[in-house]
Amino acid sequence: MNDVVTRTPTAAPTRRERILQEAARLFAERGFHGVGVDEIGAAVGISGPGLYRHFAGKDAMLSELLVGISERLLAGGRERVAAATGEGGGPAAVLDSLVDGHIDFALDDRALITLHDRELGQLRDSDRKQVRSLQRQYVELWVEVVRALHPAAGEAEVRAAVHAVFGLLNSTPHLGRPGALPGRDATAALLRRLALGALASLSGGAEG
Amino acid sequence: MNDVVTRTPTAAPTRRERILQEAARLFAERGFHGVGVDEIGAAVGISGPGLYRHFAGKDAMLSELLVGISERLLAGGRERVAAATGEGGGPAAVLDSLVDGHIDFALDDRALITLHDRELGQLRDSDRKQVRSLQRQYVELWVEVVRALHPAAGEAEVRAAVHAVFGLLNSTPHLGRPGALPGRDATAALLRRLALGALASLSGGAEG
DNA sequence: GAAATGTGTTAACGCTCATTAACCGAGCAA
DNA sequence: TTGCTCGGTTAATGAGCGTTAACACATTTC
Numbered sequence: 001m002n003d004v005v006t007r008t009p010t011a012a013p014t015r016r017e018r019i020l021q022e023a024a025r026l027f028a029e030r031g032f033h034g035v036g037v038d039e040i041g042a043a044v045g046i047s048g049p050g051l052y053r054h055f056a057g058k059d060a061m062l063s064e065l066l067v068g069i070s071e072r073l074l075a076g077g078r079e080r081v082a083a084a085t086g087e088g089g090g091p092a093a094v095l096d097s098l099v100d101g102h103i104d105f106a107l108d109d110r111a112l113i114t115l116h117d118r119e120l121g122q123l124r125d126s127d128r129k130q131v132r133s134l135q136r137q138y139v140e141l142w143v144e145v146v147r148a149l150h151p152a153a154g155e156a157e158v159r160a161a162v163h164a165v166f167g168l169l170n171s172t173p174h175l176g177r178p179g180a181l182p183g184r185d186a187t188a189a190l191l192r193r194l195a196l197g198a199l200a201s202l203s204g205g206a207e208g
Numbered sequence: 209m210n211d212v213v214t215r216t217p218t219a220a221p222t223r224r225e226r227i228l229q230e231a232a233r234l235f236a237e238r239g240f241h242g243v244g245v246d247e248i249g250a251a252v253g254i255s256g257p258g259l260y261r262h263f264a265g266k267d268a269m270l271s272e273l274l275v276g277i278s279e280r281l282l283a284g285g286r287e288r289v290a291a292a293t294g295e296g297g298g299p300a301a302v303l304d305s306l307v308d309g310h311i312d313f314a315l316d317d318r319a320l321i322t323l324h325d326r327e328l329g330q331l332r333d334s335d336r337k338q339v340r341s342l343q344r345q346y347v348e349l350w351v352e353v354v355r356a357l358h359p360a361a362g363e364a365e366v367r368a369a370v371h372a373v374f375g376l377l378n379s380t381p382h383l384g385r386p387g388a389l390p391g392r393d394a395t396a397a398l399l400r401r402l403a404l405g406a407l408a409s410l411s412g413g414a415e416g
Numbered sequence: 417g418a419a420a421t422g423t424g425t426t427a428a429c430g431c432t433c434a435t436t437a438a439c440c441g442a443g444c445a446a
Numbered sequence: 447t448t449g450c451t452c453g454g455t456t457a458a459t460g461a462g463c464g465t466t467a468a469c470a471c472a473t474t475t476c
Contacts, residue, residue, distance in 0.1 A: 118326055164376045194406040200409075245463080
């Protein structure tokens with residue numbers, strides 16, 4: 001019925017894709033329970049129940065959004081690790097690339113980044129497990145690289161630090177709407193410096 | 209009817225206080241809309257409608273929680289700025305104290321920290337404005353100190369950095385439940401290093 | 417001791433809202 | 447032309463849930 005993933009981002013978006021996009025925006029703005037199906041339908045020019053021609057239900061939209069972003073994050077991370085490693089870059093170069101990739105996600109898919117940890121609890125058990133698994137694998141990608149850079153730090157410490165850096169990078173939704181910062185590039189540069197600055201502090205401290 | 213704030217934290221907690229505490233926990237776990245009044249009542253040993261003897265409604269509980277945490281954050285921040293300044297500490301000492309204070313909040317009131325940005329949208333307009341105002345004042349406290357430490361950085365840049373550091377410090381709810389890190393002190397020490405490390409990167413970079 | 421007050425209870429109300437039913441027109445294949 | 451599929455529509459259904467009503471009972475107050 002639907003090919004779900006097989007489409008190039010250019011070309012006019014499918015109705016199905018527009019629904020997902022608008023649903024993501026609305027869910028991020030007012031929460032999953034805070035937005036009704038009629039509203040989502042209206043946002044794409046059809047009426048509430050019309051959505052059921054494209055999705056099994058409201059839950060299915062959220063599932064697809066969260067599983068999708070988790071998969072893209074992990075796939076992007078793996079690509080970057082492979083690419084930077086292939087170019088003969090050391091752990092530092094790999095980390096740089098991971099940070100840049102995550103910043104791209106955070107800036108381009110604000111709504112999804114927000115949903116990603118806000119609405120995880122609304123998923124069916126099986127979907128939540130899948131998302132958690134993907135998240136875990138993504139975290140491991142970072143943990144390995146950071147451990148290579150800071151061999152003296154304990155594993156638990158590094159894992160906590162990675163989570164904290166995600167919190168830092170995912171703070172973009174809180175940066176006042178209009179554009180408190182000059183532009184995208186400046187914001188990206190700032191986040192990169194902050195993240196690397198935080199992780200740099202891992203060497204030379206007392207560990208727990 | 210209720211004295212709302214006038215109680216010392218020691219001594220047996222009032223029923224009213226227990227309700228707020230349990231509501232905070234449940235809201236953080238499953239979202240404001242995800243938990244019913246019957247459930248909150250059950251958590252404190254009374255039945256759903258019994259809550260209305262203590263609060264005007266479910267919304268009122270959330271309001272009191274969010275306004276309360278915002279007020280305590282701001283009050284705590286102001287005290288620390290005054291104290292550290294009074295002791296003749298420079299901006300660095302003041303920042304250290306602010307960081308420590310925020311970490312205490314993040315570790316001791318995890319549920320509230322989570323709610324603080326998750327459920328802001330569910331508040332009545334007036335309450336949301338009040339919380340936003342308190343948040344803004346708290347941010348300003350930090351911005352002033354950080355600007356004193358990094359005079360070359362632009363104001364917008366510093367403000368964004370402060371928000372990002374909040375994201376980092378508030379990441380504690382994401383550190384796997386059981387206790388991924390050895391203990392509270394180790395976690396606090398790690399967060400402190402990460403936060404100061406991030407902010408240290410503000411000097412000497414290109415600004416936006 | 418009577419009245420007021422504070423704090424519970426259970427039952428009923430009413431609204432919101434996701435989902436389903438029933439129906440319909442446009443393309444398009446045989 | 448006939449008939450199937452696709453993607454819409456509006457109306458009905460049914461559950462969940464916040465809130466209110468009506469009542470009960472202890473404790474305090476006068």
